[in-house]
Amino acid sequence: MKYVDEFRDAGLVKSTLDELRGTVTRPWVIMEICGGQTHAIMRYGLDQLLPPEIELVHGPGCPVCVTPLELIDKALAIATRPDVIITSYGDMLRVPGSEQDLFSVKAAGADVRVVYSPLDAIKIAQKNPHKQVVFFAIGFETTAPANAMSVLQAQSLGLDNYSVLVSHVCVPPAMHAILSSPANRVQGFLAAGHVCAVMGYWEYPPIAEEYQVPIMVTGFEPVDILKGILMTAQQLEAGKAEAGNAYPRAVTFEGNRPAQAVINRVLESCDRKWRGIGLIPQSGWCLRPEFIEFNAEHRFQVEGIQSEESPLCISGLILQGLKKPDECPAFGRECTPERPLGATMVSNEGACAAYYRYRREYA
Amino acid sequence: MSESILFDGPVCPVPIRDRGQVIMGHGSGGKLSHDLITGLFLPPFDNPVLRAGNDAGVVDATPNTRLAISTDSHVVWPLFFPGGDIGRLAVCGTVNDVAMMGAMPLYLTAGFILEEGLELGLLEQVVTSMRLAAAEAGVQIIAGDTKVVERGKADGLYINTAGVGQLFAGLNISGHQAKPGDTVILSGPIGDHGIAVLAARGELGFEADVLSDIAPLNHLVATMLETSNQIHVLRDPTRGGIASTLNEIARQSQVSILLEETTIPVRPAVQAACEMLGFDPLYIANEGKLLAIVGRDDAGKVLEAMRATRYGEEAVIVGQVQDEPAGRVLLKTAIGTTRIVDMLAGELLPRIC
Structure with a gap:
């Protein structure tokens, strides 16, 4: 398959690894931001192949994992109303809220539907004019353009039965939070290729400069990831700290300007709680006030719901790269994908799920 | 905790222990289905035949006649x-x-649950299709039942079938019979059925040039059994895909199964759909494929015999059985690393981005 096979090529993997081994002379800690990369690393066992000097720690880039508990509780409160069809990406349905998850309320009779795109939710709204259709719009910069576009579509179609429950988060503020923590160990970043396909990487040179860390835009196939690690290691060894691009087939410096324009038209920056981490100032996007009629929190008056989380797992430390999943006492015991204690064990992009699925033998 | 000074500290949700209701994942063919069977169904019905945990129950009808009996709802x-x-x-x-028990299927029963409003012409098409499939398999449908439920109480039409077959003499084929050193044979490319059905639903906004692989495999099985008496396990990897089926076998036989990623055939269109949706073809359903675990010395001739049949043309060796780690399926990746292949947990869900 074109654009896949050549980036999983065993020969290219080997030659990139050889170059990496020839490059590193000292230990380095590198964080891959994106949960998709964490899964690829585990799925292909890339960390087994790295020279011992390179330690990978796993970042907070799992949109399902960091969606705050109270947003899930708000979604559950909306979903149980008889006049509502709630829609979201598949992964989100399995994440536990305070007492249940969306799959459970579905089993109890709520109309909960998996969609692949918010534009499908718009179609559902058109087909069901007597129902309120809510899209649970989560994710990083990657999903923001489509989510924002759905609001513009609803507006132009005059749909008064469509709204979005927005829980968008952004990568750069999370990088600031990680790098400014006194406990930080991260010396270089693999930036998330999909996020950068939308946003470009013009936001990263100031971060690289301020904290003196190289930041390398990185893709998701084995060769892509090794290339990102190699380019990061080359900078670290040379004492450089710049933002660079190891994924040029998908990412440009400016990114996708029309997509950014759609985001800017519909969404604005706001404070956001990250599940397992806490409040990070100006780290998310909310609907602009002029789109308040499409804001599900407002429409269903669930703004007041506050949720308390219990300190039962260490997903917060994992999402900050301070611990690895197999260092959690509950890992693979009390906490499994069928009975997750934390969101990191639920999502296809969660680090704990990646370790469990591909690695627990060696834990 | 001092390690996360800038943050609220590590927090996590209250665990959901046991769900009080059936969720869709209970029907996925993966871990939740397995738990439902072993936790809820097996204890009250417990008997040695059921406990064997195979695709069909095997009983002695007379001292010389052993029957395999199975049922399946669609x-x-x-x-x-x-x-x-x-x-x-x-x-x-x-x-x-x-x-899959090493039996030649002889008779089926068919129970129809029909939803009020179903077009009779459509039902006729379905019945014609059943007649053709039964003729191809060489079985007769000898009893049936019809129920009608009110509109909205069923998705048009549900069908339950039960089947009985006679075991070929002297066989002991079961999920418990995999032995270290055995060879794992797969009868053809994986994932065709799951992706064909998913694409046909039209919900995910993609089209795939893939046909479901639905096929009766009894003639293929008969050919294999005529070729070798070293066939230890036969399974058709339906829901949950080859990953879940191989995990069941590894647990039943208390062995490890090591797969070679590069040998597992996946059609390009199936691979492309999986890449797009974030699925692993190892977990996608098949309806016309089988996995055979065969004594190593006979693997070559079994493979050759399979390839001479209609539904085994693309058969390949995909792995081997080893001692350790017992109960686990491992996969040697194309780049030479090794990872676990687990059972499917819950439903297969499209990824977010």
């Missing part, structure tokens, strides 16, 4: 999809479950 939507329909599925599903 709730696929849409009712018609590229490469098949619910009728062909209902016949082949049960035929295959019986055949």
